[in-house]
Amino acid sequence: MRITIPLYKKIELTAAQLIVFIYTLAIAISSSLLSLPWAKQPGVEMNFVDLLFTTVSAITVTGLTVANTAETFTPFGTTIIAMLLQIGGVGVMTLWTFIWLIFGKKIGLGYRQLIMIDQNRDQLTGLVKVIQLVFGFAIAIELLGVLFFTSIFYFRGYYPELSQAFYHGFFHSISAYTNGGFDIFGNSLQSFYQDYLVQTGTIVLIILGAIGFPVLIEGWSYAVAKKNKEKFRFSLYTKVTLLTFVILLVIGTIGIFFMEHQGYIKDAPWHEKLFFSLFNSVTARSGGLSTMDVSQMFVPTLLFLSVLMFIGASPSSVGGGIRTTTFATVILTIRTYARGRKNVHVFGRRLDEADILKSFVVFTFGVLLIVTSILIIDFLEMHQHSLVSVIFEVTSAFGTCGLSTGITPDLTNISKFILMGLMFIGRIGILAFLVSMSVDHGHANIKYPVEKIIIG
Template sequence: MRLELPLFNKIELTAPQFIVIIYAVATSISAIMLSLPWATKPGVDLSFVDILFTTVSAITVTGLTVTNTAESFTPFGVGVIAASMQAGGIGIMTLWTFVWVVLGKNIGLGYRQLIMVDQNRNQLMGLVKVIQLVFGFAIFIQFVGVVYFASIFYYRGYYPEIGQALYYAVFHAISAYTNGGFDIFGNSLIGFQNDYLVQSGSMVLIVLGAIGFPVLIEILSYIHSRFNKYQYRFSLFTKVTLFIYFLLLVLGAAGIWLIERAGVLADKAWHEQFFVSMFLSVTSRSGGLTTIDVTNLFVPTLFFVSILMFIGASPSSVGGGIRTTTFATLILAVRSFAMGKRHIHVFGKRLDDEDVLKSFVVFTTGVILIMGSILVINILEADNASLVNIAFEVTSAFGTCGLSTGVIPEFTNISKFILMVLMFIGRIGILAFLFAINHDKKPSNYKYPVEKIIVG
């Protein structure tokens, strides 16, 4: 369907195509700003590809880097990266809509379609109210995060000056909540490996960003119902999202502990093992921050974490991947088929057949993208990285996670461009990507005869 926009009424574009252009333009602007002489520190010489890679990583809130952020960029450059993460995490259309509403402007149907695609929503009704809540959540949660981390950084002596503590707190709060994965500490959160307050606060922000805006809105509605004494029922989406998200967190932490108890966790106390395992499970959903050196993990752990990154965060969140509800739908579909059931039932409801089909499309497309990228990059980088490291970087890019084994700086420009494309697709979503490359042909008015084939 053609997008109706007052300012662009002569442009034949669909909403997904326009969203791609918007993010491409935003990436270009950020790249230009990051290319300015005062954005990098004296003596730092970054190529255009490296600057573009950093910008794409920030806009898509991934966190993969080709250079040390703290050592390469000035406060101005750091500010550009932070602003890019904020725009990419909350959503460019969300920020634009909020400003438009504050100015008293009406939000037309065309712009509502863009918001719907940007926020991965399936209906136009109530979108403006949703955007206001999303923006409000983001500002409030990050403000609390800034106060929390600034207090810890200052009173625990990490940064003796309050201005310095605030500087690091603001960036870290944005990076954690948007699941951006960037850090200006120099070594992610490895320096805070024994500070459980910093780790706990970071995990809370990562979860709040990755759990999905619709879930946060429904939780707020539930709290409101408790205070005003009326009954409120969570939607099936929220029930499935909460269940699968926290189930994966627990199973992820348990799996990491089981594999690494004889590895990086061998010489640690039980509480250290718990926090390392839990933090890695939380951050692998899309966070990108880490408290350990990923290169020290066993190969099975890297593979296991790659699966978690491939699944990613929840829909309508700041994270990427195939999304948690897609994974849940696939598991439920296999279960129902094995039990001989025609439809998928969960929490007393039947899943829509179109949503089931979408889940298989998303999963299949994701697997094709991942496997194809691994194959091409492995051919190009056979001398620079092992297959497992390449697979880890590829899934990290697709899941907009940002965990890395540190091999990307040695990659050729072609491999970096492949990772940039994966980050971009991971941010806008596979369905939006597929719709964007679709020519929007009119549906046929006739049907072909049905004939069965042998499968399985």
């Protein structure tokens, strides 16, 4: 069903197009706020492109930066960035709908369509309840994070004043849960390289943000059902999501451990190697926070992390990329075809053909987008940066991750605009982006004769 939403009674936009417009408007307003004199430290100047880049990176919860956040922005500026991370994390329509509900307003069909697109869902029923749970989970988890990190920063002596500990704990909790990748420590989490408690708390928040709101909601429903001694069955989506997420997490940890075993962590004790590998496996999915200088990793490790960033987080989460279920569906389909079968089965269920088609569309478009961006940026930069650094930067932007080898500030303005486009597409999702670009020519109901072609 195609629903158009009137804009100022003169322009009609589809739900997907209006979502793009809303995010674009939010970026424009936020850029204006960050350009205010009291948002930046005294004596600090930022050109328009760098200011816009920072805003896009924040609202798409990516974390790629062209300047040190702590040295560039005042507490007012960092609070604006934290708000942008919150908006980008839960979604513009989620925040707007929650405010709408507080004032007792009804959510019409048009707004439900917007929520469905923004949350990457495929049905309109139950969306208001979903929004309430999504916002509730976000606030509850972040508040626990603020309490946890404030206590650690204060009692472990990182910040002698409670106000400083709270300020850093507040920002870090939001950045970690929304997988924003921004930090006000000045060097990401490199100062906490051996503080496993800070790392563990960060890992938990990143996973809770990246696993996806539907999984959290089903987990909550399961707990309620168990308490009431009722039967509960997890959906196929949650099963596939959790299994894929765990497999990628384990493969990532093992892969990084062995690739860097004779590299960056060569002389480190076993527990330091383990946390190094685990943390980087988690943060590469969309977190963007790092405990070391990424540029010091081996080339194979950087390429391996690029693959993880390309896959990204789960659907309806704070992360980007092609998403875990897309990757799982592609792999399952290839396995099915290799076995000479037609139907893709998993957990005793058959995958819908429309979902399989969507997965290959997302995967193929994602690959084309990444390859094209790499070629253009590498050409524009005139080989001033290594190809692996460009690949890493591009996949980090698309996966809304934020990890970087440090080349972001030195890129040309055109390259920065390309990265902004990748971050934007990564946040709203490839399907939503493609739908927003489509034009209805009225041929949807026409069926042409079928004729086979040679494939492969």
